[in-house]
Amino acid sequence: MSQREQADAFLKQMEEFSEAMKRSVGVPVVIDPRSGVTMWYDQRELKLRYIISVEKLKRFFEALGEGKVLATKCKATGTILFPPQADCPEAPEGGVEWVEMPVEGELLTWTVINVKPYSFSHYDDYVVGVARMANNVNVLAWVRCRDPSKLKPGMKVKLVVVRREPEGYLTYELEPIEG
């Protein structure tokens, strides 16, 4: 059973219990099997999905379609901003311009996410890493590797645009360079 199925099964059980209690005692209370205490099973459910403004970063998302990962660069100082942002706080007058992130970098650190957040609980265990790219700017992303025990700090990685399934949208990940 995936972590998603386990989580859903737990809530379903709780809901069935509360439905039975509504029929017998009139209110949706549930009894905690461990402590025996009475709790109220919330009758209001909030579905939470944000609608996030990316107007000023449109170019970043267009470029993913061209297979490129972009950053912004402060025109006045040359500082590279990644994740990209529309303003350069150290020299706001000069503004920013779009630049391409280098493809090559070195792995700094990583982890394997075994216990997942609910909205990621349909995936198998995944590897998240941070790489220092050739321009000295770090990128955090999933590391595409079957065997995380082979990863080493300093290992060469590529920054690649991929289609994330099952959602089917473009994002970027890090891919170890073999050999």
Place this chain on the structure above:
Amino acid sequence: MGRRVAIVGTGHSKFGVRLDVSLAELAYESIREALDEARIGLDDIDLVVVGNAGGWSSEPLPAVVVNEYSGLSGKATLRVESACSTGSSAIKVARDAIASGDAEVALVVGVEKMNESPTPTVVEFIGRAGNYFWEFENYGLTFPGYYALYATSYMFRYGVREEDLCSVAVKNHYYASMNPKAHFPRRITVDDCMKSRYVAWPLKLYDSSPITDGSAAVVLASEDVVGKITDSPVWIEAIGASSDTSNLSRRPHFLGLDAARRAALQAYRKAGLEPDGIVKQLDLAEVHDCFTIAEVMAYEDLGFAERGEGVKLVREGQTYIGGLIPVNLSGGLKAKGHPIGATGVSMAVEIARQLWGRVERGRQAPINVGRGLAHNVGGTGHYAYVATYTLSKPRG
């Protein structure tokens, strides 16, 4: 600097899975105890600061809900949030209000009811605490995952083994076994820890603080009224505060928390303490061991050990009573539990009671210099607070 401010009353609920109480009932457990201890009435309080991270619990306006339940409606109040350092920022807000002359007596309560949501939802909420759009939306980090990025980097660089990290958990469980307020008041072995499952490799379940409900409260008073309330105040000597980037990718390294290092140096400067040999100027420290790796990094960020040598303190048992400096005699976040908004206040309560010589046998530090330190980190070094508390009145 303004007026000097002291703790004149403390309260602490039982930490654990507290399905038996609502958020307000839980908060009131420690509010009542703190008011009783200070022997003051509701009328004496000018300001109530409520520390609560929330999201997983049902009340979005916890300050007014807690105040109404506790008979405090009508007071000046606000809810404060800085992730896992919420409790320390709540203390700072109240301290600052008193120091400025805006209030004489303030109540600070940190409360968290994490078990109102199922575990995967709680994991989700904490995982989103960083930079939601760039680092969670696509990559699904979790709280252990963020700290695991530090653990991997640290372990490879300094040759640290998972057993070393487990030794931190063993120490904190040992002291929690003597703390009846702890979530897990029982001992564990390195073997128990090593056999526990990975939650975010290389961190295991027993490297991690639990999902805990709990509350803690302190009554703070100005130097102008403290003498009317108590003859044994614990003074807030200094609070250092700092922060770091929301995106972990923007951190230059993963070997320690720069925000905590900055907060520590700031606190030492404000208190007039020498960063070199800081341990000799402290009787004990409560540090933010949300994960075992975090305690090792805390030793270094606080200057108890050089970078890369924190693990030596663990291997040599130097942070037990009798060692270089006792750390987390409460059981720490690891075994006492980590109800997010309550943790910083719980640290203040523990240090005050330690300085008063009032905690359980076996986990009472010898009090010689009369000073304790609290190191409270929000998120993954996103926020950091370091505070020192003293028995003697600080210099003006």
